[in-house]
Amino acid sequence: MTLLIRSQARRTAPPTQRRKRLSSHAIMGPVMAAPALILLAVFLAIPFLGAIAMSFYRLQLNSTRAPRFIGLEQYSRLFTDPDISAAFLHSLGNNFTFAAVVVPVQTALALGLALLVNGKLRGMAVFRTMFFMPLVFPLALVAVVWRLIFARDDHGLLNSAISLFTGGSVGPHDWLGSSATAMGAIIVMSIWQSVSFQMIILLGGLQAVPHDLYEAASLDRAGRWSQFLHVTVPGIRNTLIFVALLTTVFSFRLFDQVYLLGQSGSVDIESTQTMMYQVITTGYDQNNIGQGAAMAVVFLVIVTIVAVIQRRLVRQEGSIR
Amino acid sequence: MTLSTLRSTPHPRRRSIAAGGLAALVSVALAACGAPSASDSPSAASNISAGSGTGTLKVWALDGQSAENTAIQKIVSDFESTHPDIKVKMQFLPADSFAKALQTSSPADLPDVLEVDGPQIANLAYGQKIAPLSDYVSAATVQNQTDAVKGQNTVDGKLYAVSMMNSGLAMWGNKKLLDKAGVTMPKSASEAWTADEFTEVLKKLSAVVPNGKPLGIAENNGLSSEYGIYGFSPVLWSAGTPMIANGKASGALDSDTAVNALKKFASWKQFTNPDGDGTAFQSGQVALNWMGNWMYPAYAKALGNDLVVGPLPNFGKGAKTGSGTIAWSLGGHTKNGAAAGKLLDFLMSDPVVSTYTAANGAPPATKTTAASSPLYGAGKPLAFLRDQLDAACPTEDRLSQQCVAVSRPVTAGYPVVTSSFGKALTAIWGGADVAASLQAAARAIDRDFADNNNYK
């Protein structure tokens, strides 16, 4: 994201012009930022420090006993206790699988859809509306509807449709319950719900690519694929990076779908559990607050590292160009 | 409990400076918020008082079936009209957030009277969310509770809840399909099919159902949910092992007896209809359904005289059933115990229990009503289920060949027991190694117990 900040900053007015105006803001700047910053400090930063503090304790929500200080034990368990670390590392792996599939696939699909709806066709408004509708679905409802679609018997919508198209030669499959397809099913419902948001952002990028670049390219007799690679992609490069970064951060937060489906017992938890899932089930459901807090801290360290690495990679690539 | 006590935690030298500083920062921030103060020696009784026996009672009830909701509202308004000096302010809470609501409530928020889920009673008692109630309800009320629910409602010798109803599992059969396959439903727990016989029965029945899967186990309830441990811990009990023995899961939940029994159980998956919406039995796709009493109305309506009922399979040490369900408790910090006791006495009176169990079809949990129940009384359609409940063990530390009804483990660590067992059961049903799954569950349970000083 820093990359974006820098590329944007370059476009603001030159320093000489700004100096006078800005000097008067030494007081008003902090004052205007203060309400949001105070709220963020009170409701996000301090509680997060609280979570760090809790991770050094053993405490339960329901207990009448005082929390007990246990130092780094929650962390050492997270990495050495065979059960806890296995589940946690497994979840971490699932997170990476999810991100590794969702980030490219969702970004590509969003780009494809953006290209598809970029332009005037009769009835386009209807199609756009269709694409956007899932966005208004709260995840709790997404889980309900897709649970029914993926239902494992021949009453499930998907199984029934497949059976129809294959003339009954392919039998019903337990999409959510089988470890082979559970993560795939979660990926499908996640993309379904949120791809249109990325699509809209990319649409903005597409519309901002200067039209004369395409004309120049067609004068050079560039093919369509070559136009796409040499005009469109560079033209929306920053938007694509923004979307990919955004999708990465959100994909690491994957939790609701897995949790809700897990509660109804219809999903294979082993292959779909994620770090946030561990944080919530450990801290809230098993009431092991200290362990859950330690997981949350490690989770954030990992996501931060991923974000930093991703940014570095992008930046290096940029410097080659 | 409050984090303000972090400051007085007696391990100053083990703390790193950074951690100590953070903790101090947080505890200062949190101390101002007026959370209840912690005590090292829980003593729930001291938190409650009898009060005047009049005034307003705050009541929390689970948002249950529509019929239950209607019935309980009617009952409460009847109570108000017979007790003009007591007002009841009742509210329903959705089941999935009910436990969290109790955990997060401060003493001032807690109700005077509340519904509690049976297996959670020990945990709630440990957290002082509910209080022992023998001093506030009449001796006659306590005396009239059936042994099966007393087992569930008693923690460390103290009664923490009273029950209007109980529950039980059975094997429900479609007589038409059974006849077609030449199978006869056993009539009593002592005649139950052995596990091996049951496999043979399933093989025979495969031929007579549309898709070759004659068994239903209500998978749609979710094996990792509370239904998982309720529905299928009888497999272990019937094999002869408790889930927790002497405060430890290792050696019990992961014993060879448990492993072999669940292996057998998992082998029936090939005969099991996934039954995504819980209607396969009613529609005749399933010949035998492993289910609780609460589905009886739907089954009876769909199958009529073709509905037969019998015991779950016997895994070696006698057929078993789960028992226990929602009960009523005294709030752990009520200042109106006398009035609350009157409400509890009223709820347990014969006409109320009869009205309520008639509304939801559950087995009555009081001795005087169980015998005369139009559903569960002698010679009535579900008398079989009452016979099972009358033969109460009633807890898993007192298993025997003859007793049938068992409550889920009575321990303050129950939340980790149910979540660990549910996880293991789901994995096993999904094809994972039985021994490894149960060992992992046992380790998780024992670790939690050890972490919490065995909930002493």
Add this chain to the structure above:
Amino acid sequence: MTRVRSIKRSRLLSRTGRYALLVFFGLIFFVPVYYLLVGSLRPGDKVLGGLSALVPSDLSLDNYAGVFNRFSNDTTGYVWQFAGVSLAVTAIVVLGGLLVNSLAGYALARMKWRGRNIVLLLVTIMTIIPFEAVALPLYYMLSGQRNTLYVQALPFLANAFSIFLFYTYFLSIPVEVEEAATIDGAGPVRTLFQVVAPMSLPAYATVAILTFLGQWGQYLWPVLMITDTKLRPLPLELSVFQNAQPPEWGPVLAFGVLFVLPVLVVFLIFQRSFVASVASSGVKG
């Protein structure tokens, strides 16, 4: 390579091809929505019936009546009460959020002050922290404020991601406009709300809609903070029918429709401006 064709309409091979793709994806996206809608109008036992579940037969409003009958007095709460709480909390969060986050975004984008860069970095980092990670410590902090309306809204007013969106958008506005206002003697707050904000409606719309969507489904926080029926938001009640024995799929889906309907209506009304706004608030190449 159909995607490329769509870039230049003059080179499009066929409208038919594009329509085919649009219809294909449109159906994929729409079928679950349609399934929900039709399911909510049919008897619960027809919800899981393979493809026949999509056939609009046996339509009735019984499931909706079931939902409203279920919540029909003070003990159960009322549907309109849950919806009212959700609406009120969401409105506070959306409107308050627009105010504080745009102020902060503007201060970061356009004003120079000591510590600005550090604050910017901190805000960027805070976009990563999910609320679930801080909910329990926050519960301890605010346990004295349980069962209030404002405690449901307060933690969500300031939002690092919203600040970030405002920040990027404000950066993309030509600075000359504001300079003219400054020369006229307007202070920064007036400049923001009289000059910059009207030019930044897309950013405000984007943040508003994203906040609305995020807030409307809020579940975890009210579970921790609310037990009073009168103050319970809609999402807490979604489970009631699902947990029934057996699940009452008809009412579940009807409740689901009632749940998304307000959002959908708002969304359809503002769809055009939403598309325009999100598209233009994205970072441009």
